[in-house]
Amino acid sequence: MNHQNPQIYQNISNSTYNMCETPFDSWYAAPDNEAHVEWNDGNSEFLWNEIQRYNQPCQEKMCDDVYIAGSSKVCGTQTYSIVNRPANSSISWTSSSNITITSGNGTNSISINKNGSGSGYVSARIVKSGCGTARITKNITIPSGSNSSISISGPTSGYENNLLNYTLSSISGGSSYSMTVSKYSGGCFSNCWTIYTNSSRWLDIAFTSPGTYQITGSVYNGCQTLTTYKYITVSSSSGGGGCLATLEREGSNPTSGDMTYKVIEPIEPCVAYTSTSNVTEDKYSSKSTYFSVIDAKGFKVIQGELKKKSFALDMRKYPKGLYVVNVYWKGQLMTDRLIRE
Numbered sequence: 001m002n003h004q005n006p007q008i009y010q011n012i013s014n015s016t017y018n019m020c021e022t023p024f025d026s027w028y029a030a031p032d033n034e035a036h037v038e039w040n041d042g043n044s045e046f047l048w049n050e051i052q053r054y055n056q057p058c059q060e061k062m063c064d065d066v067y068i069a070g071s072s073k074v075c076g077t078q079t080y081s082i083v084n085r086p087a088n089s090s091i092s093w094t095s096s097s098n099i100t101i102t103s104g105n106g107t108n109s110i111s112i113n114k115n116g117s118g119s120g121y122v123s124a125r126i127v128k129s130g131c132g133t134a135r136i137t138k139n140i141t142i143p144s145g146s147n148s149s150i151s152i153s154g155p156t157s158g159y160e161n162n163l164l165n166y167t168l169s170s171i172s173g174g175s176s177y178s179m180t181v182s183k184y185s186g187g188c189f190s191n192c193w194t195i196y197t198n199s200s201r202w203l204d205i206a207f208t209s210p211g212t213y214q215i216t217g218s219v220y221n222g223c224q225t226l227t228t229y230k231y232i233t234v235s236s237s238s239g240g241g242g243c244l245a246t247l248e249r250e251g252s253n254p255t256s257g258d259m260t261y262k263v264i265e266p267i268e269p270c271v272a273y274t275s276t277s278n279v280t281e282d283k284y285s286s287k288s289t290y291f292s293v294i295d296a297k298g299f300k301v302i303q304g305e306l307k308k309k310s311f312a313l314d315m316r317k318y319p320k321g322l323y324v325v326n327v328y329w330k331g332q333l334m335t336d337r338l339i340r341e
Helices: 006-012 041-055
Strands: 067-069 078-083 090-095 099-103 109-114 118-128 132-142 157-159 163-168 175-185 193-199 202-207 211-220 225-235 246-250 258-264 289-294 300-305 310-314 321-329 332-340
Touching: 067 132, 078 118, 090 099, 099 118, 109 118, 163 175, 163 211, 163 225, 163 332, 175 193, 175 202, 202 211, 202 332, 246 332, 258 321, 258 332
Parallel strands: 157 225
Antiparallel strands: 067 078, 078 109, 090 118, 099 109, 118 132, 163 202, 175 211, 193 202, 211 225, 246 258, 258 310, 289 300, 289 321, 321 332
């Protein structure tokens, strides 16, 4: 082959067959670079189409200005299409095993979804009678993060100056978890809340003024940031509505040993708080006062009846990690997050 022909030389020496160029392995090889050619069916098809492309009257060259438009990342459903597709040509699409073509094969545009993670591609084979065949490929990155929706668990109402606990759900491959607080409506303008714990997915907060507040949770799934919202209506503690006990921790948190908790009841006169809608049913549900400790996997590791307003926990025999302490006092649920280090 005439390696010095400038028109042929540029198109068969500088890239790969999948990019509509050449199957030759060496760009800087000497003119006798036939030794660098790996001959196969693909090369045969390529060279035959090149001969047709330059020696038959063709309105368009199969690869000139033709490309696949679409995102270089697949987060969920994505659309890809051929730009500058030759008129009166047919097309068929293929993809890597970690990508599924969900619709549109045989047409100019396809919809795809991820079926794994890592590096992948979509490829279009374009055929035009009398002009030959071209294959266009677009390389794609598939992040491992899930597209599952996220949510914030925790109460949607409460009273001012009472501790409320919130947890942001997790997703596979997620990172950069965060929860932020803002005022949604109400009369508070500054110092509207006190945050006791804010650790990516966990938020312990007491609102200091009535109103409606918004908690925003977010997580990055490797492709985009997923966001969710929680709205909390906070009522005044006056008039008996805020007649609630509080849970007081005595000791450092994190702890490596003992932790003591004390229940502080409201000062009389006070209308008793009797709602039990937030009490979880278990074998202690018939008791008016009891406590339990839940580990990070959701297993109850400690439980017992409260016979007085204080109790001690010995955490030395339990693994390091996060624990949730639940205290049920006269129908009221109080919680605290305890870290064993």
